[in-house]
Amino acid sequence: MALLHSRRLLAAPRLAAAASRASSWWAHVEMGPPDPILGVTEAFKRDTNSKKMNLGVGAYRDDNGKPYVLNCVRKAEAMIASKKMDKEYLPIGGLADFTRASAELALGENSEVIKSGRYVTVQGISGTGSLRIGANFLDRFFKPSRHVYLPKPSWGNHTPIFRDAGMQLQSYRYYDPKTCSLDFSGAIDDISKIPEKSIILLHACAHNPTGVDPRQEQWKELAAVVKKRNLLVYFDMAYQGFASGDINRDAWAVRHFIEQGINIVLAQSFAKNMGLYGERAGAFTVVCKDAEEAKRVESQLKILIRPMYSNPPMNGARIASTILNTPDLRKEWLVEVKGMADRIISMRNQLVSNLKKEGSSHNWQHITDQIGMFCFTGLKPDQVDRLMKEFSIYMTKDGRISVAGVSSGNVGYLAHAIHQVTK
Amino acid sequence: MAASIFAAVPLSPPVAVFKLTADFREDGDSRKVNLGVGAYRTDEGQPWVLPVVKKVKQLIVNDNSLNHEYLPILGLPEFRANASRIALGDDSPAIKENRVGSVQSLGGTGALRIGAEFLRRWYNGNNNTATPVYVSSPTWENHNSVFMDAGFKDIRPYHYWDAAKRGLDIQGLLNDMESAPESSIFILHACAHNPTGTDPSPEQWKQIAAVMKRRSLFPFFDSAYQGFASGSLDKDAWAVRFFVSEGFELFCAQSFSKNFGLYNERVGNLTVVGKDADNVKRVLSQMEKIVRTTWSNPPSQGARIVATTLSSPELFDEWKGNVKTMADRVLLMRSELRSRLEALGTPGTWNHITEQIGMFSFTGLNPKQVEYLIKEKHIYLLASGRINMCGLTTKNLDYVAKSIHEAVTKIQ
Numbered sequence: 001m002a003l004l005h006s007r008r009l010l011a012a013p014r015l016a017a018a019a020s021r022a023s024s025w026w027a028h029v030e031m032g033p034p035d036p037i038l039g040v041t042e043a044f045k046r047d048t049n050s051k052k053m054n055l056g057v058g059a060y061r062d063d064n065g066k067p068y069v070l071n072c073v074r075k076a077e078a079m080i081a082s083k084k085m086d087k088e089y090l091p092i093g094g095l096a097d098f099t100r101a102s103a104e105l106a107l108g109e110n111s112e113v114i115k116s117g118r119y120v121t122v123q124g125i126s127g128t129g130s131l132r133i134g135a136n137f138l139d140r141f142f143k144p145s146r147h148v149y150l151p152k153p154s155w156g157n158h159t160p161i162f163r164d165a166g167m168q169l170q171s172y173r174y175y176d177p178k179t180c181s182l183d184f185s186g187a188i189d190d191i192s193k194i195p196e197k198s199i200i201l202l203h204a205c206a207h208n209p210t211g212v213d214p215r216q217e218q219w220k221e222l223a224a225v226v227k228k229r230n231l232l233v234y235f236d237m238a239y240q241g242f243a244s245g246d247i248n249r250d251a252w253a254v255r256h257f258i259e260q261g262i263n264i265v266l267a268q269s270f271a272k273n274m275g276l277y278g279e280r281a282g283a284f285t286v287v288c289k290d291a292e293e294a295k296r297v298e299s300q301l302k303i304l305i306r307p308m309y310s311n312p313p314m315n316g317a318r319i320a321s322t323i324l325n326t327p328d329l330r331k332e333w334l335v336e337v338k339g340m341a342d343r344i345i346s347m348r349n350q351l352v353s354n355l356k357k358e359g360s361s362h363n364w365q366h367i368t369d370q371i372g373m374f375c376f377t378g379l380k381p382d383q384v385d386r387l388m389k390e391f392s393i394y395m396t397k398d399g400r401i402s403v404a405g406v407s408s409g410n411v412g413y414l415a416h417a418i419h420q421v422t423k
Numbered sequence: 424m425a426a427s428i429f430a431a432v433p434l435s436p437p438v439a440v441f442k443l444t445a446d447f448r449e450d451g452d453s454r455k456v457n458l459g460v461g462a463y464r465t466d467e468g469q470p471w472v473l474p475v476v477k478k479v480k481q482l483i484v485n486d487n488s489l490n491h492e493y494l495p496i497l498g499l500p501e502f503r504a505n506a507s508r509i510a511l512g513d514d515s516p517a518i519k520e521n522r523v524g525s526v527q528s529l530g531g532t533g534a535l536r537i538g539a540e541f542l543r544r545w546y547n548g549n550n551n552t553a554t555p556v557y558v559s560s561p562t563w564e565n566h567n568s569v570f571m572d573a574g575f576k577d578i579r580p581y582h583y584w585d586a587a588k589r590g591l592d593i594q595g596l597l598n599d600m601e602s603a604p605e606s607s608i609f610i611l612h613a614c615a616h617n618p619t620g621t622d623p624s625p626e627q628w629k630q631i632a633a634v635m636k637r638r639s640l641f642p643f644f645d646s647a648y649q650g651f652a653s654g655s656l657d658k659d660a661w662a663v664r665f666f667v668s669e670g671f672e673l674f675c676a677q678s679f680s681k682n683f684g685l686y687n688e689r690v691g692n693l694t695v696v697g698k699d700a701d702n703v704k705r706v707l708s709q710m711e712k713i714v715r716t717t718w719s720n721p722p723s724q725g726a727r728i729v730a731t732t733l734s735s736p737e738l739f740d741e742w743k744g745n746v747k748t749m750a751d752r753v754l755l756m757r758s759e760l761r762s763r764l765e766a767l768g769t770p771g772t773w774n775h776i777t778e779q780i781g782m783f784s785f786t787g788l789n790p791k792q793v794e795y796l797i798k799e800k801h802i803y804l805l806a807s808g809r810i811n812m813c814g815l816t817t818k819n820l821d822y823v824a825k826s827i828h829e830a831v832t833k834i835q
Contacts, residue, residue, distance in 0.1 A: 024698035032708035086470040128719035278723035289427035307568035309529035314687035
């Protein structure tokens with residue numbers, strides 16, 4: 001009797017829970033997988049070791065490990081505040097001064113494409129939003145193929161962006177884990193076998209996550225193969241200026257492809273190079289056959305944007321536009337973006353020299369060969385784990401570190417730790 | 424050179440309301456009046472940056488501790504919580520029971536889109552694109568596109584506007600709900616219906632809720648004018664809160680474009696009310712995935728302004744005052760326009776001008792009369808006869824009233 005009673009007691013709450021779940025529309029909704037990078041940051045936050053380092057963060061930090069608001073950004077904000085502008089809706093395609101300046105920044109002011117007007121640039125929600133507009137546009141209007149070829153590896157969000165837009169994902173060889181550098185022959189081999197009129201995505205500079213970029217000579221060969229296969233080229237440029245410190249040098253591949261007669265599409269982000277992360281300043285560009293085609297393409301891009309978010313946010317675009325279009329601020333920006341790039345490069349150099357000082361016999365040249373915010377160290381998962389557990393140094397399992405998280409104050413500690421787990 | 428891959432891309436027609444504004448801008452006539460796009464204007468016909476917004480912006484500019492770092496994917500936490508609290512009320516049982524979720528979005532449109540994308544993936548089965556989505560007839564034209572682009576294949580109108588009696592066709596609406604397939608999604612305008620300005624009364628909302636509950640229909644509220652309609656935040660949120668009190672799970676897409684005047688900062692919020700915390704948690708985790716591939720994380724500026732305002736008692740009061748200023752001016756323009764038309768003896772009845780609520784009025788003018796107004800009188804309004812009351816000022820009221828009188832008497 002007692003047993004029966006207790007069983008009933010046990011059953012009652014379960015039934016109630018089941019009943020309440022069953023009566024919800026969302027009972028069958030699965031819990032989404034946790035974000036892997038977020039997990040790193042969460043663990044970092046919980047760690048009480050004063051020497052802890054967060055090398056997962058994909059945002060620039062100064063030499064004190066703090067977020068850096070560019071001076072030219074502050075000045076631009078002050079200028080904007082003093083003008084007392086209204087807050088009226090932007091056009092669907094965004095702030096014209098911003099989109100024009102973005103296109104000129106990427107393609108070069110003297111670009112024949114700019115002069116002839118055979119392009120359209122729309123403002124997008126930073127890099128992601130710009131990529132997504134392009135992906136949706138291709139899904140709707142690119143008839144020859146559903147397939148988008150990504151480098152292996154690529155930014156983790158590329159795949160779900162294109163997939164949600166209705167495209168199918170393929171890959172081409174890119175990173176060689178044996179050398180921690182570009183698998184150029186593998187890339188050329190794979191790309192020359194891509195079915196004609198497929199879509200290929202290329203990172204314009206500072207490849208994320210590997211930091212491995214082709215040299216200019218290699219870019220020339222890539223352009224030739226891509227042209228031969230008649231592929232639609234989609235450039236993702238999230239680090240112009242931030243990679244080498246020189247905006248023209250970082251845009252070289254994009255401009256070279258266009259000069260070779262390849263009408264690219266391009267997603268730009270101003271999150272990193274202007275430190276405008278949360279303001280979501282970006283742009284999507286289609287290089288067209290002529291100005292008339294550009295008008296048609298523009299009209300269709302607007303039709304895509306309107307049911308997504310109607311029109312884009314003003315603040316980031318206005319700041320970026322003010323900087324790009326005010327000569328003094330533009331000069332100052334170029335100096336500051338070079339400053340950020342230089343600090344990153346300096347940290348790479350210091351890490352390698354410190355590793356040598358530690359007595360490491362490994363070849364760490366890839367750390368200085370790679371470029372941009374990220375570095376594929378070549379560390380294995382178990383080594384990454386040891387770095388986390390024994391040294392409170394946090395990075396993603398693939399051995400990727402954000403060099404932005406390294407400072408002159410902790411580069412020695414990092415080198416010491418890496419040496420300990422790799423000797 | 425080979426033919427362009429985009430050779431076959433057709434030129435699409437521009438969005439009507441923006442084309443109207445473009446035409447208005449090009450019009451050189453000094454008497455011109457823009458009664459088209461839905462944005463607030465002062466009595467001088469100027470955009471209005473709310474005084475409280477100016478104040479808060481200055482606080483933000485002066486705060487050197489603030490930076491431009493990424494917001495979390497779902498947005499600024501202080502914004503999200505406050506935004507949902509505004510919609511549901513401080514004493515909302517759903518908030519107390521921890522079964523409310525919020526997703527900061529790019530304006531009201533962005534909130535609608537995230538909600539639509541989620542519903543298409545997870546509502547009424549998995550990826551059930553056949554679930555009927557009902558939008559009012561007429562409705563904001565972008566509703567159709569949002570749900571279509573989210574993948575829904577079956578978007579249907581429900582009776583709403585009764586042109587003959589110039590009011591709500593409540594019976595037609597209820598009939599449509601009775602005959603709708605179970606689990607259908609219904610887009611409901613929380614207040615200040617766009618474009619008709621005609622809202623159900625509380626009694627009518629009760630009838631609507633009863634049918635929806637009985638037939639297991641999903642309420643997706645679009646709330647773009649809270650506070651702006653009657654001048655009272657609570658009054659304008661009555662319908663949403665009633666549905667919550669009736670135990671519905673629902674979505675509410677909120678816009679802060681109009682009531683904060685933050686149009687171009689794209690400040691919106693998707694409020695999710697679920698049966699319990701666990702359901703809401705799972706729903707939000709999936710919405711996060713959708714956000715990540717759409718815009719990654721939302722813009723920070725506008726959300727900061729709203730969060731700062733809503734979380735300070737003084738600034739909150741100041742904001743409510745600013746909102747009432749806007750609502751009162753609209754109410755004044757309504758009564759002034761109606762009284763002029765009645766004084767002129769303009770054929771027809773004009774009480775709907777003051778009975779309707781919010782920014783818009785469905786005048787009842789037909790397309791020919793609208794064309795006359797645009798071409799002959801340089802008064803710009805949508806072909807549907809919708810006018811934005813904010814485009815009226817004490818200076819142009821006489822001209823607009825006389826012109827409407829002419830249009831109605833000359834054109835049939």
